[in-house]
Amino acid sequence: MEKQEKLSFWKKVVYGIGDFGFSMNNSIISAYFTIYMMDVIGLSPALVAIILFVGRSWDYINDPIIGHLSDRTRTRWGRRRPFLLFGAIPFGLSFILLWLSPDFSETGLVIYYSLGYIVYEALATTVYMPYFSLTPELTDDYDERTQLTSFRMFFNILGSLTAYIFPMLVIGSMVPENTKRVLLMGVIAGAMAATPLLLVFLGTREKKEYMIDKRPKLIPSLKAALKNRPFVFAAGIYLLTWMTIVVLETNLLIYIKYIIQREGQSTLIMASIFVTAILALPLWTWAAKHWNKRLAYIIGVAFWAAVMMVLILVTPETPFWVIIFLCIMAGIGVSAAQVLPWSIIPDAIEWDEWKTFERHEGMFYSLITLLGKMANSIAVPLSLMVLELTGYQSGGGVQPDSALLGIRLVIGPLPALLLIGGIVFALFYPLSREQHHKIVEELRLRREARKQKRTDKKSLPGVKESI
Numbered sequence: 001m002e003k004q005e006k007l008s009f010w011k012k013v014v015y016g017i018g019d020f021g022f023s024m025n026n027s028i029i030s031a032y033f034t035i036y037m038m039d040v041i042g043l044s045p046a047l048v049a050i051i052l053f054v055g056r057s058w059d060y061i062n063d064p065i066i067g068h069l070s071d072r073t074r075t076r077w078g079r080r081r082p083f084l085l086f087g088a089i090p091f092g093l094s095f096i097l098l099w100l101s102p103d104f105s106e107t108g109l110v111i112y113y114s115l116g117y118i119v120y121e122a123l124a125t126t127v128y129m130p131y132f133s134l135t136p137e138l139t140d141d142y143d144e145r146t147q148l149t150s151f152r153m154f155f156n157i158l159g160s161l162t163a164y165i166f167p168m169l170v171i172g173s174m175v176p177e178n179t180k181r182v183l184l185m186g187v188i189a190g191a192m193a194a195t196p197l198l199l200v201f202l203g204t205r206e207k208k209e210y211m212i213d214k215r216p217k218l219i220p221s222l223k224a225a226l227k228n229r230p231f232v233f234a235a236g237i238y239l240l241t242w243m244t245i246v247v248l249e250t251n252l253l254i255y256i257k258y259i260i261q262r263e264g265q266s267t268l269i270m271a272s273i274f275v276t277a278i279l280a281l282p283l284w285t286w287a288a289k290h291w292n293k294r295l296a297y298i299i300g301v302a303f304w305a306a307v308m309m310v311l312i313l314v315t316p317e318t319p320f321w322v323i324i325f326l327c328i329m330a331g332i333g334v335s336a337a338q339v340l341p342w343s344i345i346p347d348a349i350e351w352d353e354w355k356t357f358e359r360h361e362g363m364f365y366s367l368i369t370l371l372g373k374m375a376n377s378i379a380v381p382l383s384l385m386v387l388e389l390t391g392y393q394s395g396g397g398v399q400p401d402s403a404l405l406g407i408r409l410v411i412g413p414l415p416a417l418l419l420i421g422g423i424v425f426a427l428f429y430p431l432s433r434e435q436h437h438k439i440v441e442e443l444r445l446r447r448e449a450r451k452q453k454r455t456d457k458k459s460l461p462g463v464k465e466s467i
Helices: 009-041 045-057 059-072 081-097 106-133 142-171 178-201 220-227 229-258 263-279 281-290 293-312 320-356 361-389 401-411 413-427 431-459
Strands: none
Touching: 009 045, 009 081, 009 106, 009 142, 009 178, 009 229, 045 106, 045 263, 045 361, 059 106, 059 361, 081 106, 081 178, 081 293, 106 178, 106 361, 142 178, 142 263, 142 281, 142 320, 142 431, 220 320, 220 361, 229 263, 229 293, 229 320, 229 361, 229 413, 263 281, 263 320, 281 293, 281 320, 293 320, 293 413, 320 361, 320 431, 361 401, 401 413
């Protein structure tokens, strides 16, 4: 087999840094937007659930459209990179809309934040779906993709870590008096999120061989994804894992504030999780290479689920060092959940090309990002409804025992059940390392044959190549 092209260290860094802004902004939304609307704006959990559901559900339509457009795009900059160039700044500006506090009625606020969320998600999809689609186009090597994804997840987790430290340094506390500080945080974060995308545009190049492929059509692209068994199982793994992540991100600060009553130490608690997740990335890269991605995922998230079940037993009287130790253990599992599902997905794209003779990266990744939105629009409102039904009191007051039980449920048992579902999908994932290597080699031979055919056509007098 021909040795696969290896990416340079700096190319991996430049590509990976693009995920910093997405992760930071989305983690800020997951961690703070809910508590901001409840404890600062004063909306009930049920109304916040409506806002989140409306904003996320729009992307059920938006994601496949953007994915298909990027598959069909042909420019001198490539298929994906133009979206980064022209979409970065609007993406950053749209984030600011979420942190304005207009003087509207309760109904007006629900409408405003719902529309603001729709605008943000639409512009975010315009840049991050093409960004994700670059992964399989930069390398088709099984293990190299895990490394590339590890670089991306380094910046992804760094973005999450920044999201849990930086906002509260600016805001201070989620109280109505700090609305201007909240807006300042939104302005800074918007600028920080847009800049890395421009660096990715400047520092990466797409493979020219994919530019000459025929433009795929929408319905066949959707059918190709649904008929792709490795992709279906990879999508199931991703969906259930991401549902776990967003539920925990949404409720973690609430858990820290009301269950262990250490809001003043929330930065250190969150940092212990995400710093550990960053440090553990080489562990899971090693595990995926020496075992396989499927087995590494199963072990990693099973460990994480067990830790989350222990965390629900923590009380305000629990020694702080015990809390930090449990958070470090959770960070090891978070690392596996971040890197391994994303490294599995690109392999299904070669399986698709092998079966259909076309590449549909944009459509595949649009469906994955769509599943991420489904996770948010279903799992997060569901967790908020648990809080509503158990009597959560908006406005930052003392919570009744029933609400404390509800917070524990969305931190322990619910995430554990979702991760068990992900493990079930992983057990039946059908594409091994050896099978993927064979597919990549056959595709290489096909491309060489097509290239030779085009060369032969050009060498014949009077014959023009049609693309």
